[in-house]
Amino acid sequence: MAREDLEFEEMMDQFTPMIHHIIHKLRIRDPYGEFYQEGVLALWEAVQSFQEDKGKLSSYVYFIVRNRLISKMRKDNRMTEKDDQFALLMEEEAVCYDELSFNLIDPYVYKEIGRLLTNNQLKWFNGFILREQSLQEIADRENTTLNAVKNWGRLAKEKLRHSSILLDYLTA
Numbered sequence: 001m002a003r004e005d006l007e008f009e010e011m012m013d014q015f016t017p018m019i020h021h022i023i024h025k026l027r028i029r030d031p032y033g034e035f036y037q038e039g040v041l042a043l044w045e046a047v048q049s050f051q052e053d054k055g056k057l058s059s060y061v062y063f064i065v066r067n068r069l070i071s072k073m074r075k076d077n078r079m080t081e082k083d084d085q086f087a088l089l090m091e092e093e094a095v096c097y098d099e100l101s102f103n104l105i106d107p108y109v110y111k112e113i114g115r116l117l118t119n120n121q122l123k124w125f126n127g128f129i130l131r132e133q134s135l136q137e138i139a140d141r142e143n144t145t146l147n148a149v150k151n152w153g154r155l156a157k158e159k160l161r162h163s164s165i166l167l168d169y170l171t172a
Contacts, residue, residue, distance in 0.1 A: 015043050015061055022066050042068035112165045121156035
């Protein structure tokens with residue numbers, strides 16, 4: 001082993017308890033050892049950049065490791081926030097396309113169907129075609145008559161039969 005490696009192993013033996021102490025003091029849960037690893041990297045950099053005339057090594061290492069772990073916490077929190085925002089955006093998008101239909105039909109085709117049909121015709125499409133509900137179930141859910149739902153379906157089928165986008169999708 002190189003002399004430098006031996007020196008760093010000695011530093012590791014000396015400062016590992018400090019790294020664990022900082023992790024504990026900052027109340028970090030580290031089940032995968034990511035923060036410990038970050039602390040070891042910070043220790044390596046601190047040992048490399050330490051200048052004896054500036055102060056004690058232990059104080060310098062503590063400062064560098066602690067600040068590096070805080071930076072990692074902040075970065076991880078920002079990433080979590082971005083993930084949460086993305087999940088919320090996707091959830092809102094799914095609600096716009098109707099969650100069930102979004103999973104069962106191509107979103108582009110569903111969007112085009114939504115443009116073709118009126119709101120009531122789209123309610124028929126979502127219920128009868130995508131959810132396989134009976135006409136009576138749709139009527140009950142929408143608080144309307146069975147004949148109204150039948151009419152929505154009749155008009156929707158007529159529009160869908162003449163839709164070039166839907167025909168192109170089905171024949172592709």
